[in-house]
Amino acid sequence: MKNITIKDIALKAGVAPSTVSAVLNGKTRESRISEQLASRVRGIAADMGYQPNQTAVALRTGKTRVLGLIVEDISNVFFASLAKIIEEEADSIGYKVLYCSTENNEEKARERIRMLSQRQVDGFLITPTPGMRAEIDRLASQHKPLVLMDRYFPGLSVPHVVVDNYDGTQMAMQHLLEKRYRRIAFVTILLDQVQMHQRRQAYEDSLRVAGIPVEENLVLQLPYHCKPEESVQQIREFISENQGLDAIFFATNYVGVYGLEAIKDLGLSIPGQLAVICFDDHDIFRLYSPAITIVKQPVALIAQTAMQLLIRQFEKGAGTPRSSGSFQVLQPAQLVIRAST
Template identity: 50%
Template sequence: MKKVLLKEIASIAGVVPSTVSCVLNGKAKERRISDDLAQKIKEIAEGVGYIPNQVAVSLRTGYSRILGLIVEDISNIFFATLAKVLEDEVQKHGYRVVYCSTENDKQKGTELLNMLYHRQVDGYIIAPALGMEESIKSLLKQHKPVVLVDRFFPGVGTTNVLVDNYGSTRKAIGFLLRQGYKRIAFVTTNRQMVQMQEREKAYKDELADSLSAVDEHIVLNIDYFNLYPAGREIITAFLLQNEGVDAVFFATNYLGMYGLQSLKTLGWKIPDRIAVVCFDDNDIFKLYSPGITCIRQPIHEIATAAAKRIIGQIESDRQPENEQVLIEGELVIRGSA
């Protein structure tokens, strides 16, 4: 395949090669190139199959215009949606995204950071695994643009963009209490990440502050790495040991999925026998009968805020700020509670 050169695109567009270079490197507005001309050049470049030499671009400009996104599991609907919105947002500014999954393994997470570092990405958007604090501190010491999403490390001075886990969970537990439920179980994982701790604390605080609640914490902490294949069995055994519960809150959507399997196995009808609420939505929750009440995370807002802040850090050449961006979750009421 013949390599298409900038000067060939410039000749077709009737401009000089430097104008083409500015447009394709995302600097059209900076150089005051009209939107119509920039669009024309992009369409010509796409039509002739122009592929930029990223190494050359990086050496010439000092920027790769590539961002690294590290999440827990890219197949999870939350992270997949986050990645898609983020990709669309940064593309407006001429950036591309490389995706990676840690599977909640700190060693894998650190290896992925090293890989992205050697690929000279311009910035890092990370939903970190527990134990990645030192790796992230190392990036900060080198003045690398970093934004953490979904979870963060207290004491590490980063920009963090996430749902208000504490306030959103209190909203959900408060709703169950107002509906008249008194013995509310809480199912979570034993991963000591801050978002899970805040959800559990909110559950306990809301019960403690309610005069109508039974002063009892019915909590199941499941080993994250034992969820598959034992998640359903573990939740089933827990519910049988606590048959007096009249509602259950699942701290993540994947726990909610295991929980629905358990309730089906037990033959417990929702909401007649037990009410169900889950943190985070899932397409299955909409289709399930009855629909599952949940806290819906504002994924679009989280991704947009993260994109704005990482690009701001890169293009202003400023250090990551110690900033906490909390976005309120939405209580979506369906038939399960």
């Protein structure tokens, strides 16, 4: 099937190819083309099935109108929701999104950035792994449009949008303490990531303010790459070894799912024998009986704010140095109280 060209459209419309080019590139006003003629040209182009040569457009404009999105795990509910909203926001302004996962693998993360750079994406939206600091710093030094989400690197002047992890955890802990739970365990992931450090810090600070000693044996750190069945076993053993627990705070949603399986295996009732709370929501938490209390992240707000920050960089132009000052946008978390506490 023959590719439809601007010349084909011009011939059918009875106008010059330059007129068609101006219409299809949104330059009708500068070229003094009437809206009536522009509408007719666009209609003919659509009827003929015209598809612009994206390579040619990129060479001419220096823009691919493609964004690169890198997340930790696209199968995770939080990151999947984030990607969906970003894709919708990008569509609304005529951009497409290439997205991929790192699975917190540093080599894979570096390869993803190289791949997207080779595709000449116009901007990056990234939830970085600890090992990506050098690559993020390099993109920033090249003044590439760039926004980090969910986490960031202290000391790097890169725009980032994150939930207030400390305040969200503190709200959850305050809720547990007000319900008179005292022996509260904390199950997290062994990762050198700022958001996980902030959640643990808030857990410990909340206990200290309440006059409750912080017991190291009540904190379980699971290896990130641990198989699900191994994580369930470790949580099961952790609960069995710490008799008399009142409640467990799971630091992220997939760990909370593992925790529910472990609690079920042990035959413990929620919240009668053990209260449960989790940072991040999950469909399972709403459907579980009893439903699980969670700290909810404003996913839509994070995605929309990240896109706004990226668009501002487009408006300033790639290669423009970023102004000094704070680049952090903190979004509030919400405590959603359900039957598990």
